[in-house]
Amino acid sequence: MKLLKKDLRLACSPLTPLFLLFACMTLIPRYPILVGAFFICLGIFYSYQAAREGGDILFTVLLPIRKRDAVRSKYLFTAAFQLIGFAVMVILTVLRLTVLRGGVYADNPLLAANFTFLAFALLIFLEFNVIFVGGFFKTAYYYGKPFVAFAVVAFLTVGVAETLPHLPGLAFLGGVEGPELLSQLPLLIVAVIGYFFGTLTACRASERRFEKLDL
Amino acid sequence: MSEVLTVRGLCKTYPAFRLEDVSFSVAPGSITGFIGRNGAGKTTTLKSLLNLVHPDAGELRFFGLDPAEREYEIRQRVGYAGGTNLYYPKKKLGEIAAVTAGFYRSWDAAAWRDCLTRFALDPDKRLEALSEGMKVKFNLALALSHRAELLILDEPTSGLDPVSRDELLELFLDLAREGVSLLFSTHIISDLEKCADSIVYIQNGKILFSGALDAFAESYLLYEGPVTDSQRAAARGVCRSRKGESLLLRRADAGLFPAGGLRAPGLEEIMTHLEREGDEK
Known part of the structure; x- marks a missing residue:
């Protein structure tokens, strides 16, 4: 936790908490709201950029800690912001499914705020943790290519998520009615489990790579 | 008391560079200058000491402790800048200091305040607003506030003006008097003349000399005058200047040269001659 505190006080870009506001894109009607998840990751990316420019990795590994703890704290920092953003998305999704139901949200050709949306948001967060953070810790210095790779995959994911409900037999993925939401629930559960185990696996792999890295 | 740092047989191979069998030690309360020209292997060696670079072979001991087993304890006692x-x-x-303090069990808030006064540092200033010399002092202040017993400093005087450099070197002398051991890399020879007790001289990844500074300086003589081929063959390095050639030779080879042309060289002259010889090899 000391390292997380250090990341928050010294290495966190002000854009990272600010970009959590993109979780509110969940409320935009007739909009590909999944890009909100991408923007939250972009906000976190700015902290990696600030950390690199601020010599954060070198400063951290020179502290009396285990080298792999530097990686673990970065994953913790990343997941903390993602989960705050996700919590906001969950609250706003529930609002759209209940008190804000109908109105401007009634006629929506794009993916609705539902469990499918939340599942794909978690998938985008996981992609960030695997592709970007994992890629960053291959060198602990270069972040450009891993971020471009993540951005490409994230936008493909948005495309897939927007397409799936239009495919035969998968219309329930875009629905907001009770039975449809119930059918989407397994997808969300798989996404939650996948996010936690995927992030943990990516963290362990990054720790191993980072231990071997010459800085 | 045993050495605060012992390095034995450190090796590291990169595609274009090799660190070969680097061995030296740092005595308690001493100032050791780690010298060599740019690219000689100083930073790689220091990074190996700090576990930032993984050596292919070699043995390290800090305060007699093995860093592979006692890294946490060693990190508490070593400062780097x-x-x-x-x-x-x-x-x-x-x-920065408030965050750093949380990681060191020996952090001494009173020592931090003392350092602020001693180095004229303003805790409300941003790091980017400091001069180069003050930045080094800030790093030293952090290290001294967690009661570091060994300071490893990589080129602490590079980029400083002569007055700031002199001020910093005097600070090193004060710290050594207080019992802190210092190992600092530099390619500025006058830094060593000012404060080092001993030197570790690295050339092309190999240790050329490790020991007392005075012993190193006294082991060489400089000859200026006409030379024969056999005299040239005995030289450890040859440099040319407007006045002609100068030859660096071991004191033991002094008999080969006319006494009138011999004199004690400065450290910079020794290093220049040795490096020129290294280039030719």
């Missing part, structure tokens, strides 16, 4: 490293330039000194 790089002359060119700048951490969190937008952050205030006080904030």
Whole structure:
């Protein structure tokens, strides 16, 4: 936790908490709201950029800690912001499914705020943790290519998520009615489990790579 | 008391560079200058000491402890400052120190306040607002506040003006008097003349000399005058100047040269001659 505190006080870009506001894109009607998840990751990316420019990795590994703890704290920092953003998305999704139901949200050709949306948001967060953070810790210095790779995959994911409900037999993925939401629930559960185990696996792999890295 | 740092047979191979069998030690309360020209292997060696680079072979002992087993304890007792490293330039000194304090069980808030006064550091200033010399002092202040017994400094004087450099070197002398051991890399020879007790001289990844500074300086003579081929063959390095050639030779080879042309060389002359010889090889 000391390292997380250090990341928050010294290495966190002000854009990272600010970009959590993109979780509110969940409320935009007739909009590909999944890009909100991408923007939250972009906000976190700015902290990696600030950390690199601020010599954060070198400063951290020179502290009396285990080298792999530097990686673990970065994953913790990343997941903390993602989960705050996700919590906001969950609250706003529930609002759209209940008190804000109908109105401007009634006629929506794009993916609705539902469990499918939340599942794909978690998938985008996981992609960030695997592709970007994992890629960053291959060198602990270069972040450009891993971020471009993540951005490409994230936008493909948005495309897939927007397409799936239009495919035969998968219309329930875009629905907001009770039975449809119930059918989407397994997808969300798989996404939650996948996010936690995927992030943990990516963290362990990054720790191993980072231990071997010459800085 | 045993050595605060012992390095034995350190090796590291890169595609274009090899660190070969690097061995030296640092005595308690001493100032050891780690010298060599740019690219000789100083930073790689220091990074190996700090576990930032993984050596292919070699043995390290800090305060007699094996870093593979006691890294946490060793890190508590060792401070590092790089002359060119700048951490969190937008952050205030006080904030960086407050965060750093949480990691050291021996952090002494009174020592931190003393360092602020001693080095005239303003905790409300941002790091980027400091001069190069003050940045090094800030790094030293952090290290001294957690009661570091060994300071490893990578080119702490590079980029400093002569007055700031002199001031910093005097500070090193004060710290050594207080019992702190210092190992600092430099390619500025006058730094050593000012404060080092001993030197470790690295050339092309190999240790050329490790020991007392005076013993190193006294082991060479400089000859200026006409030379024969056999005299040239005995030389450890040859440099040319407007006045003609100068030859660096071992004191033991002095008999080969006319006494009138011999004199004691300065450290810079020794290093220049040795490096020129290294280039030719």
